[in-house]
Amino acid sequence: MAKMVELDQMEKHFRISKGMFDTSRQVVRAVDRVSFSIEEGEVVGLVGESGSGKTTLARVLLSLTKMTGGKAMIDGVDLSKATKKDLKKLHQEIAVVFQDPASNLNPRQTVESSIMRPMVIHGVPRSEARRKAKEVLDMVKMDQRYLDSYPHQLSGGQLQRIAIARALALSPKIMILDEPTSALDVSVQAQILNLLLDLQEKMHLTYLVITHDLNVIRYISDKIAVMYLGKLVEFGPTEEVTEHPKHPYTKGLMDAAPILDPRLRGRAKELMKGDPGSLINLGTGCRFYSRCKYATAECEKEDPKILNVGFGHQVSCVHPLQ
C-alpha cells in the first residue's frame, strides 16, 4: 500500500507577542515534531483533549495554515515546498467536513450552489457540475428536492450529509473529518458513521477522523493517533492502542472515556489528575510529566524518544506501560 500522508517531524509553532509595546515573544508549540503516516484506504483516528494540537494538525494538512518545520508529504506532494500547481492539486485531493452542521454551509447559498462551488472553481463546466451535484447527493442518500433548499431549512443530520456530499464533489482521495458527529444525536450519529464507512469502502478513501469521542474512534478507525499538548504520544492499530495502551496518558484517556455498558462501571480505572494544561511556558522534558503518576526525574529532564513496542505500534514515553 502506498503512503497517502507522511508526516516527518512536522512542526507548527505560533509566535504570540504579549502586547503592542512588549517586544518579547512567546512561542506556542501547537504541533511539535509529529511523525506518523497514513496508508491509502486507511481510517486513522486522531484523539486528544483541547489544546492537544489535533485541529492545528488538520489545518496544516488542509493548507489553511503553514507549518513551521519538518516535512509533510501528501500523495507525493511536499507541503512545505508546494507550488501553486501542487496546491491546486491538493485542494482537489483533500476534502474536509467540520463539526458544526449549522456553519458548515454558507447560509446564503442553496444546497446546489454549495455543492457545485468547489467544482466550478476547479474549472468543471456548470452543466457537468450540476449533474455531479445530483450524483453526490445521491451518494449521501439525500433526495434531490433538497437541491434548492437553504441550510436553515435542514436538520443537523441533513446538513452534515450535504457537507459530506460537497466534500465528495471533487472526488477526493483524502477526507479530513473534524468531529463529524459530535454535534449530532445518537441515532443520527449512527447514520452518519455508517454512511462515512460505506463511502470509504466503496471509493477506497483515506480518512483522518478527529474526535474526542473514544467510542466513535474505536468503532470507525483502523489506527489511532493520540496527541497531548502538541506531541504525538502514541500511534498504532486501534485494538492495540485501546486494549493495551502503552502511554500513561492513553491509558488515562481510555479509563476516563465512558463505557456504554453499566456492568463495566466498576472496572479498574485510574483517573488522571489535573487539567490538560497549557501550551504556553512549556519546559523541557515530557509534557505529560506533571500529570503522570509514573514520572521520574528522567522524564522531567529529557524529551522521551519514540519507541517501537509492537507491529506498527509506537509510543513516546520513558517508561512505557507493560
Added chain:
Amino acid sequence: MKETLLSLEHLSIDYKIKGGYLSAVHDVSMDLYPGEIFAVVGESGCGKSTVAHSIMRLLSGGNAKIEGKILFEGWDLRNYTEKEMEAVRGREIGMIFQNPLDSLNPVYTVGNQVSEAIMLDRVEKQEAMKRAIALFQDVKMPDAGERANSFPHELSGGMRQRVMIAMMLSRDPRLLIADEPTTALDVTIEAQILEIIKELKQTHNTAILMITHNFGLVAEAADKIAVMYAGEVVESGDVFEIFERPMHPYTKLLMQALPRKTKKEGRLQTIDGSVPRILDKKPGCRFANRCPYATETCRTQTPAVAQISETHRCRCFLAPDEIPSDRKGA
C-alpha cells in the same frame, strides 16, 4: 422503602404557538429518592430540559401551559408563590448547567461568590470564606486556597464546573439538577466531575437529577434512567435493566445505535425518519411513524404506561412480550 424526594405526576407542558399548542412534555411521571442518581436521557428536542426547568420554575416565556403535579417532599411546587420558590431554589434544590461561565459573575472572585452563597444562611464573612475553601477542597480543586482568589475567566472549564458544584454544595440542597453538566468538558475532566457527583450522592445523600444526551454518562453513573422521546417518557427503570433488556422499540434501537463495537462487527443500527413535532395532541403512539413493529393500533390509540417490574415501566402496546427480544439482530 424510602420516602420519595421528588415526584412528578402526569406532568404535561404545552406551548402556545401560532396555530395551536406544541406539546413539549406529555404525561411524564417519575419518582426520585434521596441518594440516587436519576438520569433523564433523550435526543435533542425530546423535552428533557423542559422537565428540569419546569421543576425550578425557570421556563422562559409566559406561554407555557403546565398540567400535573411537581411534588417535592410531598408538597406541590406548583402551588408555591414566587417568594416561596426563591427559598426552594438553592436551599432545597440546586442546579448546575452546561456552561458554568454563564452562571458565574465575571467581576467577583470565585471564592467571593461561593462565600456570598454561604452568607445567605447568616454566616459571618470570614467563616463563610473558610467554608468556601473547604468546599473547594471537597470538589478536588487543586490549590483550593489560591484558586478562591481567581476570577472565573482565569479558570479552566473543569474548574469552573467545580466552582458551580461547590456553590450548590454550600447550601447543601436535597436535590441537585445537573443539566448536561459535562457536555462542554474534555473526557478526562468529565470523568473527574462525574466522580465528584457520585461522591456527593454518597456523602451528602443528595439526590441527583441528571439531564443528558450522553449514554456513556448514564452507563457510568446513573442508578435509574428515564428515556424520553418527543415529550414522553417511553421507558424508565433501573439502569442495568434498561441497558440489558430494553423493552420499548425506541430504546432497543437506540441501544444498538450506540457505537459499542468496531466496524468489523458490522454497521450500527439506525432509526429512519425524524422526530415529529407534536401539535394538538392526536391519539396514537408518538414513535409509531418510525417504529419497525408499529401496528394499526399504534397509529390510532395512545399507549398507556405498562408496569413491567417494580421499577421498570414502558409506554408501548407491544411490551413486554411481543417485541422480538434479539439484542444482536436487526
Added chain:
Amino acid sequence: MNERGKAKETLQACLKNGEFMVGLLILASVFLVAIFSEQIAHYGYTEQLVGPKFQPPSAEFWFGTDELGRDVFSRVVAGTRITLWVAFIGATLELVLGVTVGLICGYFGNWVDRVFSFLTDLTWCIPGTILALAVVTLLGKGLTNSVIAISLVSWASYARPVRAKTMSLKNMAFVETGTAFGETAFSLMFRYILPNVVPSLIVMVSMSLPATILSTTTLSFLGLGSQAPSPDWGLALSKGIEYIIRAPWLSIFPGVALVYTVLGFNLLGEGLRDILDPHMKAQ
C-alpha cells in the same frame, strides 16, 4: 418552508411592526414629493417676487414668502430632492469605503488590519464636523463636495462592525472549507462573507442616513455646502435665522421638513433592526 414562505413571513413581520410601517409611510411621502416636486410646487424655486416679501403663510402662499419674495412652499418641496440625493450619495460612498475597509481588515488581519484600523480610529478621534470642514475647504464649497467630505469622515462607522463580523465569519466552517478547496481571498470576502453581513448592513444604513443628512445640512448651514439660490433646507435654515423674529416661517418649514424626513429614516431603521436581527439570531 421554502424561500417564498420565508419572504412572506418577513413581509408579515414588517406589516406588524408599527415603527417600520410609520417610517415607510413617511419616506414614501417624501419620495413622492421628490418625484413630483415640479407638479406640486406652485412656482419655480428661483422665481423671485411671486408675491410680496415676507408674506406670512396664507391660502396663496402656504408656507409664506421669503426676503426675495420667493414661495417658501415651492422651495421646501424642491429641497426634498436635494436631501434624498444627499442620502443616496452619502450612503453609497460610506458603504463602499466602510465595507471594503472592514472586509479587508477583518479578513487579512495582521499588519493590514493594524494600518487600516489605525486610520479608522484616527477618523474617530477628530470631531466629525471639523474634519468635514477641513475636507470641504480642500475640495471647495458645494453640495456634492460636502457629501463627499461627510462620507470621508463617517465611513468608519461601517468599517468597525463589518470588520468585527468578518473576523467571526472568517473562522466559520464554511469559509474554512472554501479556503480548503481553493477559493481566492477575493471570492471568500465577497461571495462568502459579504452576503452574510448584508442583513446587518441594511439596518446600519437606515440608522446612519439621518446622521449623514444632518451633517450635510450643518455644512450648508455654515455656508460650505449648497450655495444660493439652492433650495437646500440647511441653507434655508441659515438664511431664515437672520429673520427669525420677523418671519419665523422661513426657518420653521424647512426645519419641520428636515425633522420629518430624518424621523422617517430613524423609524424605518429601528423597525428593520427589530425585524431582521432576531431573524439572524435564529439562524
